[in-house]
Amino acid sequence: MQGGLVVVASILYLGTLFAIAYYGDKASSRGRSITKNPYIYTLSIAVFCTSWTFYGSVGLAARTGLDFLPIYLGPTLVFAVWSVGWVKILRICKVNRITSIAEFISSRYGKSSQLGAMVTLIAVVGTTPYISLQLKSIATSFEIITNYSGETSFINPVLTQYGLDTTFLVAMALAIFSILFGTRHIDASEHHEGIVAAIAFESIVKLFAFLAVGFFVTFGVFDGFADLFNKASAAQLDHLFVINPEGGYASWATMIILSMLAIICLPRQFYITAVENTDENHLRTAVWLFPLYLLVINIFVLPIAIGGRLAFPGGGVDADMFVLTVPIFYGKSALALLAFIGGLSAATSMVIVAAIALSTMVCNNVVVPALVKMRWFELDKRSNLSGFLLLVRRASIIGILILGYAYFRVASGSYSLVTIGLVSFAAAAQFAPAIIGGMFWKGGSLKGAMTGMVLGTLVWAYTLLLPSFAQSGWLPISLIDYGPFGLEFLRPYALFGMDGFDNLSHSLFWSLLVNISAYVIGSLLTHQTTIERIQGTMFVDVFMYTEGLKDPRFLQGSASIGDLCDLVGRFVGEERADKAFRDFAADQGVMFRPNLIADTVWLDLAEKMLAGAVGSATARVMIGSVVKGGIVSLDEMYKILDETSQAIQYSRMLETKSRELEETTAKLQAANERLKELDSLKDDFLNTISHELRTPLTSIRAFSEILSETPDVSDEESEHFLLVIRTESERLSRLIDQILDLAKMESGQMDWALANVDSRAVIKQAVAAMSGLIQERKIKLRVDLPAGMPMIKADHDQLVQVMVNLLSNAAKFCADPGGVIGVSARVRQGQLRISITDNGEGVPKARKAAVFEKFLQLNQGTDQMPRGTGLGLAICREIITFLGGAIWVDDNPAGKGARFSFTVPMAKVDGYLAVEENTRDDRKDPAVI
Amino acid sequence: MKRTGRKQEWSLTLYAFGVLVFLPPLVGTYDRAFLVLGIPLSYLVIFCIWAFIIFATWFGARPSKLRQDQTVNGDLSPREPTFDDTNNPLGRS
DSSP, X not given: OOHHXXXXXXXXXXXXXXXXXXXXXXXXXXXXXXXXXXXHHHHHHGGGOOHIIXXXXXXXXXXXXXXXXXXXXXXXXXXXXXXXXXXXXXXXXXXXXXXXXXXXXXXXXTSOXXXXXXXXXXXXXXXXXXXXXXXXXXXXXXXXXXXXXXXXXXOOHHXXXXXXXXXXXXXXXXXXXXXXXXXXXXXXXXXXXXXXXXXXXXXXXXXXXXXXXXXXXXXXXXXXXXXXXXXXXXXXXXXXXXXXXXXXXXXXXXXXXXXXXXXXXXXXXXXXXXXXOOOTTHHHHHHHHHHHHHHHHHHTHHHHHHHHHHHOTTOOSOGGGXXXXXXXXXXXXXXXXXXXXXXXXXXXXXXXXXXXXXXXXXXXXXXXXXXXXXXXXXXXXXXXXXXXXXXXXXXXXXXXXXXXHHHHHHTGGGSOHHHHHHHHHHHHGGGHHHHHHHHHOTTOOHHHHHHHHHHHXXXXXXXXXXXXXXXXXXXXXXXXXXXXXXXXXXXXTSGGGOOSSOHHHHHHHHHHHHHHHHHHHHHHHSOOOHHHHHHHHHHHTHHHHHTTXXXXXXXXXXXXHHHHHHHHHHHHOHHHHHHHHHHHHHHXXXXXXXXXXXXXXXXXXXXXXXXXXXXXXXXXXXXXXXXXXXXXXXXXHHHHHHHHHXXXXXHHHHHXXXXXXXXXXXXXXXXXXXXXXXXXXXXXXXXXXXXXXXXXXXXXXXXXXXXXXXXXXXXXXXXXXXXXXXXXXXXXXXXXXXHXXXXXXXXXXXXXXXXXXXXXXXXXXXXXXXXXXXXXXXXEEEEEOOSSOBEEEEXXXXXXXXXXXXXXXXXXXXOSSSOEEEEEEEEXXXXXXXXXXXXXXXXXXXXXXXXXXXXXXXXXXXXXXXXXXXXXXXXXXXXXXXXXXOEEEEEOTTSSSEEEEXXXXXXXXXXXXXXXXXXXXXXXXXXXX | OOOOHHHXXXXXXXHHHHHHHHSTTHHHXXXXXXXXXXXXXXXXXXXXXXXXXXXXXXXXXSOOTTTGGGOOXXXXXXXXXOGGGGTOTTOOO
């Protein structure tokens, strides 16, 4: 066939495609979207069917029978389980405005830009063989259709005479095409409706072309399926009717699993299914229609393969090209051209979508984050960034296609289409643990995901990619046969001596084993940062957040709406940003006022728009850079929260402290008051005491001076003087003893010996001690104690002291002569009350309370000499108060005189104590006691 | 889109069924080269099961009539309360 005709047809086809894309974009911008339709959506997902399907499946079927099927059964099963898998992915992408698989993974693991860059790198490396597969198929099919001789001859006289390589030309043509399609402008939402429309159209074309060839072979060449299979059976092609029997079903099962992972993890499938989805309900159609598309396109794979085998029984023709060579063999040039166009559509759709998806990833996840980090670039200050971003994307597309071409030159010559494709699938499968784990396991951590992905990819490269270079002669072939440096256990196709598996199963086993293990163990061993935890929850519980159960908004800030609009404008164009902001304001029903502080809704809008242009991780940083002094990131938000809660805690502590301080101050003030009081008391006390001490001292000095200085003192006089000196000395020492006692008691330094004390014994002892004085003064003592005297809780010696003081007071102040002192005891309300009465002058009513004050001396004796120290009652009060009782004075109820009473609490344990037989102890003569 | 628990169970069951019949050992039971009605048994069985799974998926994915009016379209991201939601009697600022 004329090369010119083929080129013209190809250009016409691509022109049509471009027209459709252009129309799609126009319609979308006019608001009449043609792609918001479940059928267009489904057909766009059919970008899964590439040259691999169109040419490669037939080639594989012609060699090993039904082995081509798992690649389509796996996706069918994944779509059957859509309501667990795809819906969740779609929802996560929508909520987080995710624009690529790299974004998805990096967003899940704490918006890590490193992880995003790594995913991008793996995706580019992994997709390269796949792109080279498409290039190879286009180049080969072009060679065949323009230069068909029935046998192999792949030199095109038209192009080679200009020194041009067909494949390179194809690669560049596709690059230009992708650039024209996918990078006409930066769209915040990353919805390329024009492309979706074009891809859907391509899916119709390739299906139609393939079915046309299939119908021709089955019903044109043969007489239906039965005839075809019977003839194949007769030609001993029975082994093509079954799954490749060599090596059991390991390879079959591997490919099913692999294709399940690939339909989710291939960057272009993820992009077209999740990112380009405009309505979740479209999924309801896609989940059955897409598998149906796969089924239909596969019906004629085996018939065409058998047709090829029967047409070229001698072999020598590339089975991968049967779709093309069989019609040519039967002289159907038009059909062959249609098949070529179908193959072209299959290849171009894949390359365009992959190139756009990858260039978005390279731009958003590698270039922009790198530029953001380079401070000198001052990304946020540049005005026309959308142009710059477009340039980055266009350059990445060209770079990606050049990579694909390079791989084609290096490695793909010796491989079939399917083998190359599977290398790519296995690379994409390395994303699966991070994606699937991230969707269902909150515990998956950044470090785990990164480690797993890196190790898995390294194993993949070692067990699949490197050997493909070796087999092409680019590396020494001994690497495969004997391992590196002759280390046989490291042979790439039989790692650790694992023989007996096909290369793919072998590689997939090791890479996924390493990947999943590292992911799980790494996640279990490392700690998630706050943002990782939040993102993990957002992903795993996405339905809870979007169905109104939780609020995912965290951002707050203090940038103005105008600031945000400017920032977004630099990336998506000022007009577009302005319009989006105004529309948003209208939607919200508020005025668009640029000076207003942007609340979370606006920040969110800006971040989402930016995320479409530069990726979510970068967008967050950008928003952060414009929000001044506000809460800019989750990390920071949480840091601030932490700080706030700390501040709250501090202020609480401070409150407590200040309250304590106030209390302490109050106590201190009280103590100070008390100290002042005590100080003045002390002064009073010193005044009093010096006076009290001076009085006896003065008498002692005076009398001793008289005695020493007056020689003619009579014996009688001197005896009297000496007596006075003696009594005054005694009084002085008693006074000092009492002062010391009282000081001890008041300062709390007294050693108290509290015990259960027999009250009768105490009274007896006190009376006995005072009996000398009482007898001397001829005083009558009546002791009236009840039959049972209780045990009391007291200090024995101190209680005796109280009794002695009271008795001596009574003895001093009772009538003289004819003094009568009464001692009585009563038990009342758990207390023992002891009263001592005298028949003296009594205590005036006004001074009844004052008698217990220190140094208060009431009625002096007739000689005006003090009769006591003035401390006795004060000491009594101290002791009784300490013992928990009370002491007071009232009038003697029996007549003249005073009655001093005090109470002491009784000992609780033993209660009443048995006493002597006589119930009444009323002795007239106290000396008998 | 409102999701219902039944749909998830249905799709998981379907998935389990597919994995069971397409993976060894069950795949070995129908992977035979002989022709049935002129068509290889493996080829026929695999395509029939495949078609059945597609049918069952369609069956499970039909929007429930009861819930149709509850389906959520368009913007899925939850909205923060706006000024209007506060019912502020003073009117819009």
